[in-house]
Amino acid sequence: MAGVTALAESVAGAGGVAPETPVRPGRRGAGAWRYAVLAVLGVYFLVPIAASVWFTVRERDGVSLETYAEIPGAEGFAESLTRSLALAGLTVVLALLLMVPTVVLVNLRLPRLRTTVELLTLMPLVLPPIALVVGVRSVLSWAPDYFLNTPLAEVFFALQEPALPWILVFVYVVLALPFVYRALDAGVRGADLRTLSEAARNLGASWPRVLVSVVLPVLRTSVLNASFITVALVLGEFTVANILGFETFPTWILRIGGSQPQLSVAVSVLSLLVTWVLLLMISALDRQRGAKESS
């Protein structure tokens, strides 16, 4: 009976006029609250930055940008920045090489391992970096002696090469895991990756081909997000580099802070700007691709 009634109702409804979509009136004052919240947030973020900028440009006889002009020629600036950028690039590549296949595998082939992988990637957030770096330092001081006269000893020395300390790359990859995993996982869950990869497999694509031709383009935004978070993390990381005794951009800023406080703050402001520019470039790149696909 219910089925018949429903059928009759659906037939009757077929020729009916759809009711007008109700328009929800905007709540009075919502706009003002929005601006108030934005203003408070703006003040919270902008006041320290403005104070820093003021500190760097203030001179006895007025305002000057001389401190900023000194930055490129400052002793150790170029080396430390280049080193940090190289570390950031290597960390991004290694983290993505490790995590993209992992996330795809977990989502497509091994969903039972999802909880385990999530827990593992959370470990760097649970364990303080100081604990991690103390452990790393112990291994670095013990291992070369233990493996003396073996190729492994050479490897441990190479890992600590001051010009490009690879050990930092490995530690940073661990520190970036929670962010990289979550950015990629959100992308995979948002796209119907299972169907897309099965479609590609059905058309003859091998798994590596599926990864390169289907998964990476679909996860483009997630990969960019993960890359940006990793770059920001590496460019701002201080604890590990300082305790292990390597000079990176943040440790260099601290070192010159004692003798040249204005220069140190100016570099900090500049690094903040560089990070913003990087973010804008990445999102512009993403928008450009998106716009091309929409046109």
Added chain:
Amino acid sequence: MTAVSARSTGPDELRERPGVPIRLEQLTRRYGSVVALDRLDLDISGGEFLALLGPSGCGKTTALRAIAGFDRPDEGRVLLDGRDITGTPANKRDMGMVFQAYSLFPNLTVADNVAFGLRVRRRGRAERSGRARELLELVGLADRGDRYPHQLSGGQQQRVALARALAVAPQVLLLDEPLSALDARVRVQLREEIRRIQLELGITTVFVTHDQAEALSVADRVGVMREGRLEQVASPDELYERPATAFVAEFVGTMNRIPATMTGREVELLGTRRPVTGSAPEHGAVVALVRPEALLAHADPQGSGRVITRTFSGAVTRLAIALPDDIEVRVDVASAASADLTPGTAVTVAPAERPVLVAPAET
């Protein structure tokens, strides 16, 4: 044979290729304690359009995925043109598949999507674009080649997916509920188009659906599945007119269940006796399974039935009629002769003069 072969592809060659037969032998697939496929046997002839029909969880998609190579059966074999392909990976099976979800690659244009399989096979740019154009013409989207998937409607996306599946000149076309996400009008259009293309190309096609109208309207044969096994495989009209089991009878089309009594080889229902078709007990209570068009209703002030609703659908009007003992039946009458059968009218209902299918009373 190597699935990713070096032959030329496209509609012309597809037309020249005879469809290949598929055989499923004792196919079994378990997910923990759930048996999705239970020793399934099925023969599909070359060039045939077979629909697998059944309720959710009956195993029809699992069977299709086993044919496609996305699901490895626990037991049994999949034979393609006599060759055992059970262990062959999905990318080596030479089959085209259209999925339920829109599965076009969002970063590629429509033409690039169609040409994807050819690019995997390392065909030249000219050949790829030529084939893509031919296939897009076949599905009526030749002018949409430079669009991106999100710029197309759902029906157009599924057409492109069909063109993409056919572009590699597959031996078999697999359709996994490709119409279920579309609205009713587009669904009807596209299913007719799929059938037209299948007939034109003569490709062996397996179509999974839970929509009986889709299955009955396009397939050469329909396999009705239940709990991992096939209940019946037959042509649409045979399935409708001569269902092998009560499940098939009730699943395919609308079926009235009317309490009845067996008397020898006849069944007594609604005050009349009719011969029985199929197996039936000799005596006792049974349920007669009668189609709406196999019941007759006419206005009768002394009649024990009462019309509850009438639903006009063109040439035929369907009546819902309440009978004594809380029995409700649906009866199809010619619309032209149903003017007096309005809700509330007293009617007499009787089975038409034809054999009746019966089922045990408890089912």
